[in-house]
Amino acid sequence: MAFISSGYNPEKPMENRITDIGPRKYDEFYPPVIAKNKGQWLYHEILQPGVLVHVAKSGDEVYTVRCGGARLMTTSLINEICDLADKHCGGYVRWTTRNNIEFMVDNKSKVQPLIDDLSGRKFDGGSFKFPIGGTGAGVSNIVHTQGWIHCHTPATDASGPVKAVMDEVFADFQSHRMPAPVRVSLACCLNMCGAVHCSDIAILGYHRKPPMLDHEYLDKMCEIPLAIASCPTAAIKPAKVEINGQKLNSVAVNNDRCMYCGNCYTMCPSMPLADKEGDGIVIMAGGKVSNRISAPKFSKVVVAFIPNEAPRWPTASKVIKNMIDVYASDARKYERLGDWAERIGWERFFEKCEIDFTHHLIDDFRDPAYYTWRQTTQFKF
């Protein structure tokens, strides 16, 4: 391959350099009906799962068709999205905060042809390219992370488990049978990039073995005080070790204090901890970010460990599907999963969802742990 210059001159790197211009301005990309009616919307309606209409004071309408997206996508697919947007939507398209794709048209007559075009498109393997849904009280897209596609600290994959779980709950992406929206998210380690700590159901990659110590390289690769300060439970201390007769500066890890968060590895490349059998996922539940009726809530750990079962993570998918089904049949209208669990009591949540309650689920992190124990006679048998 022959190198093609963009015009950048590596001999004079600062010449002709443009910086600090930021993103393109939002209104360059508004469809005309959006630009015209911005701030003047009166109401909206969900016509069917995946299809919305917004009506403006002017009487103008904009119809939106929402489609699932894998988030990880290629330019081939983006070009196909552009073809669709050129054909139906005057060359405009947008993405949602859950990585779904929205196609907008300004007239009802344009909706059905768009739906027909989108729903007919499949990949060679048979999956839908643009499944329509993700609105109302259903299960929308899974906010997720990089996993084994690109990150160095994951304890599980992201794209793989997300595909597996979305296949399992696909019917609920395309329907409105839930008591309230169910937000599912995934993070491949407990840095929790994304929304794991505040979702109705969350999948979290987790390690179960302390880091290995690459003593020979540690002091050369790492700033030791940073590694020590990175530990939430103070399990790491500086140490002198002897390797091949050589005295080296390194660290020691108190395995009894380590809960395998991996933050020391983030700081220090010589403390890797990934492990095939040790790593897996934690399931959390009951979080939300909206302020509707109840305040925003953190998700709580409800399953301490499920092994990584590539390529389809069947145990995790089954636990999640079951939790969604039990919630759907038991919760009241408008009740988010966390609202429901708190109303019936977590003891009843575990019983109804047939999930084992193990000691791992009891908080033991510093002072606040006490406030999660039960200081009342009020409990259910």
Next chain:
Amino acid sequence: MAKHETPMLDQLESGPWPSFVSDLKQQAEKRAKNKEGIEFQIPTDVVEDLLGILELSFKHGRTHWKHGGIVGVFGYGGGVIGRYCDQPQAFPGVAHFHTMRIAQPGGKFYTTAFLRQLCDLWDLRGSGITNMHGSTGDVILLGTTTPQLEEIFFELTHKMNQDLGGSGSNLRTPADCIGQARCEYACYDTQDLCYDLTQEYQDELHRPAFPYKFKFKFDGCPNCCVASIARSDLSFIGTWKDDIKIDQEAVQAYIGGELKPNAGAHSSRDWGKFDIQKEVIGRCPTECMAMDGNTLKINNRECTRCMHCINVMPRALRIGDERGLSIFAGAKAPILDGAQMGTLVVPFIEAEAPYTKIKETVIEPLWDWWMEEGKNRERMGELMKRQGLQRVIEVLGVDPDPRMVQEPRSNPYIFWKEDEVEGGFERDINEFRKYHQR
């Protein structure tokens, strides 16, 4: 013929949800055929090697990316996430596989002309693989080599008028909900405030000067569609101060069944006839609503603007006219001290361009404080825990407000400032002993 066998990944091609594996395979094939005769600037088989190494990770149950990676473009301290695979001999196509973060437009609205131009650039100089979008909001261009970084940056800035996003200990790429562009609940122009602050603080975004990362997010109302209260160090959430507007005829249309509750969000299931008492009045968290004959009454003074009634009856109830936003500080994920949601620090502030008051009385004082006092890799939320909410109140120069707490403290370990106490703290034990023998 694929370069690597991928028996496990192949199993993720079935099922209804869009398969990233199928998409990657079509991309691999497209590059291999190269009908357009593109002079690819990174290995043609980059996608095949990505599938190959991902398959190996599925087999090993471990990642195959080396730790870290420090690459970038001159002039900036962030924007590119360097990455190198740990099996470069077996998968040379992904020996370098760096990610570029591209600042996304507000509301993630695009023209196809822009997207096609970006795709052409990325097909030539990168893998052709993206994330649409990263959790923080950026367009993620996934996978290129170090020598291409400056070339891509030059084309982005010169031909597309487009900058990189943020990474590192700095202001990260701000993001917004769809706001007034297509939502009747939006209490301010989220896109405009997001854009204005992004431009204002370009230096803070591109050149890390902070103790740690810092994020802005902009929600038009308390429904929090961009999850600012959980996912940004400074969260801007729209609200109003006056009365919810009620269209009594539309209320009757909901009661009569002509209008669907929650805009039809529960349409796949029979929840029975809409019952305003049970579904709205009975669910109001402050019990400030009532039917007076055929008239819906709201005691707005007691309303906490949770959005429930408006969400259920969007055609009958509307947000008030005296609009602005609340500011919450300190949200973060668990590392190091535990997860935090944003804490209310400014109950109400106007949100009109040029947003001078927001910048000069909130953002910059908080940054001045945190940049001076924050420890290495300490998020603002953790500094708030370490030095207390009182310190935030001092920094903002506002009066303590009961709205800032969920409840008053229950322990009596109360600090007083010396000048609040008559006579101060300097005392003479001998004076004390004159009245109290040893």
